[in-house]
Amino acid sequence: MEHRLxxxxxxLSLSKRKDTWAAWSFLVPAxxxxxxxxxxxxxxxxxxxxxxxKMNLPKAVPLFIGLENYARVFTDSQLATSALNTLVFALAxxxxxxxxxxxxxxxxxxxxxxxxxxLAIFIVPMIMAPVAAGxxxxxxxxSATGVVNYLLSLLGISGVSWLANTTTAMVSVxxxxxxxxxxWVTVVVAAGLKALxxxxxxxxxxxxxTPFQVFRRIVLPLIMPLLTVILMIRFIDAFKxxxxxxxxxxxxxGLATEMLPNFIYKQGLKYFDAGYAGAMAVLxxxxxxxxxLLFVKWRSWEEAKL
Amino acid sequence: xxLKRKYDFTSPHGILxxxxxxPVKVALIVxxxxxxxxxxxxxxxxxxxxxxxxxxxxPVLIPKEITFESFVxxxxxxxxxxxxxxxxxxxxxxxxxxxxxxSTAAYTLARGPIGRKAKNIFGVWFLVQKMxxxxxxxxxxxxxxxxxxxxxxxxxxxxxNTSFNLPMIIWLMMGxxxxxxxxxxxxxxxxxxxxxxxxxxLILPITKPGLISAAILTFVATWNEFxxxxxxxxxxxxxxxxxxxxxxxxxxxxxxxxxxxxxxxxVPVVLxxxxxxxxxxxxxxxxxxxx
Numbered sequence: 001m002e003h004r005l006x007x008x009x010x011x012l013s014l015s016k017r018k019d020t021w022a023a024w025s026f027l028v029p030a031x032x033x034x035x036x037x038x039x040x041x042x043x044x045x046x047x048x049x050x051x052x053x054k055m056n057l058p059k060a061v062p063l064f065i066g067l068e069n070y071a072r073v074f075t076d077s078q079l080a081t082s083a084l085n086t087l088v089f090a091l092a093x094x095x096x097x098x099x100x101x102x103x104x105x106x107x108x109x110x111x112x113x114x115x116x117x118x119l120a121i122f123i124v125p126m127i128m129a130p131v132a133a134g135x136x137x138x139x140x141x142x143s144a145t146g147v148v149n150y151l152l153s154l155l156g157i158s159g160v161s162w163l164a165n166t167t168t169a170m171v172s173v174x175x176x177x178x179x180x181x182x183x184w185v186t187v188v189v190a191a192g193l194k195a196l197x198x199x200x201x202x203x204x205x206x207x208x209x210t211p212f213q214v215f216r217r218i219v220l221p222l223i224m225p226l227l228t229v230i231l232m233i234r235f236i237d238a239f240k241x242x243x244x245x246x247x248x249x250x251x252x253x254g255l256a257t258e259m260l261p262n263f264i265y266k267q268g269l270k271y272f273d274a275g276y277a278g279a280m281a282v283l284x285x286x287x288x289x290x291x292x293l294l295f296v297k298w299r300s301w302e303e304a305k306l
Numbered sequence: 307x308x309l310k311r312k313y314d315f316t317s318p319h320g321i322l323x324x325x326x327x328x329p330v331k332v333a334l335i336v337x338x339x340x341x342x343x344x345x346x347x348x349x350x351x352x353x354x355x356x357x358x359x360x361x362x363x364x365p366v367l368i369p370k371e372i373t374f375e376s377f378v379x380x381x382x383x384x385x386x387x388x389x390x391x392x393x394x395x396x397x398x399x400x401x402x403x404x405x406x407x408x409s410t411a412a413y414t415l416a417r418g419p420i421g422r423k424a425k426n427i428f429g430v431w432f433l434v435q436k437m438x439x440x441x442x443x444x445x446x447x448x449x450x451x452x453x454x455x456x457x458x459x460x461x462x463x464x465x466x467n468t469s470f471n472l473p474m475i476i477w478l479m480m481g482x483x484x485x486x487x488x489x490x491x492x493x494x495x496x497x498x499x500x501x502x503x504x505x506x507x508l509i510l511p512i513t514k515p516g517l518i519s520a521a522i523l524t525f526v527a528t529w530n531e532f533x534x535x536x537x538x539x540x541x542x543x544x545x546x547x548x549x550x551x552x553x554x555x556x557x558x559x560x561x562x563x564x565x566x567x568x569x570x571x572x573v574p575v576v577l578x579x580x581x582x583x584x585x586x587x588x589x590x591x592x593x594x595x596x597x
Contacts, residue, residue, distance in 0.1 A: 023418030
């Protein structure tokens with residue numbers, strides 16, 4: 001076929017084909033990297049989930065046990081508790097972060113100097129290592145010597161054992177997450193508010209709309225798609241919580257602050273039960289995928305409304 | 307005109323003060339700043355307190371005397387210096403690797419002459435990778451790294467950190483590339499510039515802010531990464547977060563050095579995000595838009 005084309009077309013199609021090869025050469029390294037370091041381990045997890053495999057024994061051979069690990073997932077009351085804890089943690093921390101983050105973003109949405117300083121300060125908690133934030137708050141919440149209890153004692157409230165009591169331990173862990181990540185919501189929403197069409201808002205004001213109406217009818221609908229995405233990112237991230245819990249409570253007291261990542265970690269690397277950890281990992285990914293799909297549906301619905 | 311001045315949404319007063327009143331706005335700012343700043347103040351002062359002061363009860367709110375004793379103790383005892391170097395090397399290499407192979411992959415997905423279907427498949431795959439929790443690969447990765455004798459090496463941590471950050475970088479950079487006018491590449495194509503030439507000479511120079519955003523986000527995430535550091539290190543490659551977590555004992559009284567370590571860990575990322583604040587914030591915002 002080639003010889004029938006004139007020289008020019010031939011050269012063009014040749015350079016096009018060269019471009020396609022070049023484009024693939026850009027995509028292949030990252031894809032191969034992710035396939036080997038992320039996708040294969042997940043497959044290996046799925047494979048192990050059908051086996052009993054005690055990985056601390058040097059010569060251990062995986063023993064096929066079918067769906068036994070999955071049956072265990074649905075009867076393990078400790079796992080049910082951690083799943084419930086994770087859900088409570090995610091719902092509580094994310095809803096407070098969204099509400100508070102939006103309010104503070106609206107408060108600092110201007111261009112003044114105070115707003116810029118506030119924004120710079122809000123960045124600090126979110127770039128702090130979660131481990132460092134957890135240890136810092138553990139120090140501050142110490143029931144005997146902590147500064148939080150000291151300040152509360154000035155108000156007449158005495159001796160809360162923050163991390164030793166089941167309810168307050170959960171509240172503390174949620175609070176530290178709120179402390180770290182409300183600023184993230186604030187900064188992203190503030191950036192979104194900056195990008196709003198000002199003339200539209202001004203026109204509404206000229207037409208006699210009250211500021212609250214402007215917020216309710218113009219600002220809020222316009223940033224709703226952004227808020228949906230922020231909600232999704234925060235919600236998914238909340239399910240990955242590990243570092244702060246690890247240093248603050250280690251999941252305790254008892255199982256009070258045990259979350260799914262910490263639970264899987266313990267089953268795999270403390271009790272060395274790779275099969276059971278694998279089964280939980282597979283179900284965890286499936287559940288997260290479902291959540292993501294729901295959010296994606298919701299977002300396209302939000303965008304269609306605009 | 308007066309109306310515009312009264313309810314100017316771009317004014318320093320902020321949107322909230324327009325309908326909730328100025329006092330509400332001021333109260334909210336003051337309160338949130340206090341809650342954010344007090345713990346940071348407490349961290350820094352405890353790092354600088356004398357031992358009797360950071361152990362004292364009632365706590366010493368404003369230290370009368372400061373000392374660098376905790377910092378000195380840190381560098382003397384805990385192999386802190388080598389951990390600092392390890393963390394820095396792992397973070398730097400991961401950042402470079404991520405930006406290099408992430409931005410190129412993103413460019414192909416955004417503008418490469420490959421089929422639409424292929425783009426969608428890869429795009430969705432990277433999105434799913436971005437979403438799922440790191441813990442689900444932790445145990446198999448541990449088993450494989452142990453079999454390959456890569457536990458306690460910087461190499462294994464660089465590989466895994468790159469693996470977590472790549473999907474994020476790819477999606478972020480796709481957003482930046484898609485914003486560019488397509489006419490730019492068309493003119494390059496007319497001039498006979500091939501794919502590589504167009505990327506390196508036309509596109510890359512004008513997406514520098516995007517690359518910087520991607521680099522900062524990777525740097526911060528890798529610098530702070532804990533889960534895989536704790537799983538894949540035994541002795542030689544303990545990163546700073548692992549060292550800080552190690553301060554937590556049943557006695558738990560080593561607050562001074564613990565605070566000093568956290569301060570030292572916080573300084574580089576604070577400086578980085580402070581000087582490149584615009585790019586950092588833009589990266590966060592773009593990340594949310596591209597979800």
